[in-house]
Amino acid sequence: TAGDAVPASQRGSWTSFLKSIASFSGDLSSLTAPPFILSPTSLTEFPAYWCERPDLFAAIADAKDGEDRTLAVLNWFISTLKDQYTSRNESMGSEKKPLNPVLGELFYGNWPDKNDRGLTELLVEQVSHHPPITAYIIENKSKGLRLVGHNAQKTSFSAGSIIVKQIGHAVLTVSLPSGTKEEYLITLPRLRIDGLWYGSPYIELAETSYIIGGGHVSLIEYKGKGYFSGKSHSFKATVTPMPGMGGQGKKETVIEGTWHEKSQFVKGGSGDFHDVHAVKEQVSPIGGGEGGEMGDFETRKLWALVAKGIREGDFETASKEKSRIENEQRQRRKDEQAAGTTWELKHFAQLESDPVYERLGKVAKIVPPTEDTYVFQENWPPVA
Numbered sequence: 001t002a003g004d005a006v007p008a009s010q011r012g013s014w015t016s017f018l019k020s021i022a023s024f025s026g027d028l029s030s031l032t033a034p035p036f037i038l039s040p041t042s043l044t045e046f047p048a049y050w051c052e053r054p055d056l057f058a059a060i061a062d063a064k065d066g067e068d069r070t071l072a073v074l075n076w077f078i079s080t081l082k083d084q085y086t087s088r089n090e091s092m093g094s095e096k097k098p099l100n101p102v103l104g105e106l107f108y109g110n111w112p113d114k115n116d117r118g119l120t121e122l123l124v125e126q127v128s129h130h131p132p133i134t135a136y137i138i139e140n141k142s143k144g145l146r147l148v149g150h151n152a153q154k155t156s157f158s159a160g161s162i163i164v165k166q167i168g169h170a171v172l173t174v175s176l177p178s179g180t181k182e183e184y185l186i187t188l189p190r191l192r193i194d195g196l197w198y199g200s201p202y203i204e205l206a207e208t209s210y211i212i213g214g215g216h217v218s219l220i221e222y223k224g225k226g227y228f229s230g231k232s233h234s235f236k237a238t239v240t241p242m243p244g245m246g247g248q249g250k251k252e253t254v255i256e257g258t259w260h261e262k263s264q265f266v267k268g269g270s271g272d273f274h275d276v277h278a279v280k281e282q283v284s285p286i287g288g289g290e291g292g293e294m295g296d297f298e299t300r301k302l303w304a305l306v307a308k309g310i311r312e313g314d315f316e317t318a319s320k321e322k323s324r325i326e327n328e329q330r331q332r333r334k335d336e337q338a339a340g341t342t343w344e345l346k347h348f349a350q351l352e353s354d355p356v357y358e359r360l361g362k363v364a365k366i367v368p369p370t371e372d373t374y375v376f377q378e379n380w381p382p383v384a
């Protein structure tokens with residue numbers, strides 16, 4: 001029945017939260033939600049989901065040719081979906097409402113070198129507050145791999161579910177031993193948040209996303225229950241060689257399965273393609289300041305008391321602290337306006353259109369034909 005998973009004392013506020021979502025379209029993060037649905041983690045930590053299987057990321061560099069690399073990129077991409085979209089259900093019982101990052105919020109971390117895979121580094125910056133936009137770079141320098149991307153969301157409500165259109169994209173650059181650089185454009189799937197009525201939201205992926213590069217276009221189609229395999233979290237990936245991009249003479253490959261469990265080749269190969277059961281490794285947060293200290297804008301320091309309050313059920317402290325942070329931000333914006341200045345980003349610079357997105361997107365006629373991008377400024381780590 002309705003609100004089954006909602007603590008009795010919060011059912012009223014859950015119903016009003018749902019009502020406000022139903023009549024609202026835009027930036028969901030600004031709506032006040034009842035305590036049981038709050039997550040102690042800020043959205044700036046989410047880019048870490050791209051690399052919780054760092055071995056699969058590193059394996060992209062070890063592929064023998066473009067075709068092999070395309071499949072290695074797809075394999076790593078599929079491996080990230082379970083972490084990106086189901087991990088909160090596993091760790092907290094349902095999808096939760098993340099903390100809404102402040103402008104300039106930072107998160108630094110890494111996955112240490114192991115089994116010759118090299119050190120993988122993560123840097124995240126909140127590049128916009130309204131609407132929330134998060135930019136990130138994930139780099140494995142020893143393997144010549146660099147992923148740069150940004151994320152924003154547009155939400156709407158339809159038939160009892162929240163529909164989240166992801167805005168933004170990522171570009172993976174592979175520096176090959178020959179000295180050439182191969183680029184892969186990665187677009188993002190649409191999300192549907194179901195289970196709201198019961199108070200236990202979870203994500204289903206919908207529509208399509210693309211990986212374009214390495215002489216191939218990989219079209220990934222997402223379906224829930226009752227489609228290709230009749231199971232939740234199903235996908236079908238069609239990898240098509242593009243003659244004009246170096247894919248001439250290569251064969252089409254089709255893979256089907258579920259993105260949180262297993263998938264198999266159904267054309268152009270045989271057997272299992274991916275098994276997501278491999279152990280995941282959470283990022284090790286590091287301080288971005290001198291001597292590894294965390295600065296006041298680093299997410300785990302900034303939200304420490306709010307997160308503690310949420311974890312320990314002390315919602316009064318959590319909400320008092322959250323208001324303090326938000327008021328401080330409002331004051332900062334007012335001061336900037338009065339002084340005629342604007343906030344300066346630390347690591348990224350916005351570019352109105354992305355030439356890599358335009359060039360590769362054209363190959364699969366993706367819409368929109370261009371998107372803005374956040375270019376990483378090569379100033380990290382700071383030179384001593």
Ligand code: HCR
Pocket residue numbers: 028029033037043046047049084085095096097098151153164166191193201203
């Ligand atoms: C939609 C969402 C915020 C955005 C989250 C994104 C899209 C962020 C980028 C990551 O790479 C992937 C990702 C995963 C999350 O599933 C998605 C969040 C799910 C819920 C949250 C809403 C703003 C909160 C809605 C409130 C509900 C749970 C009641």
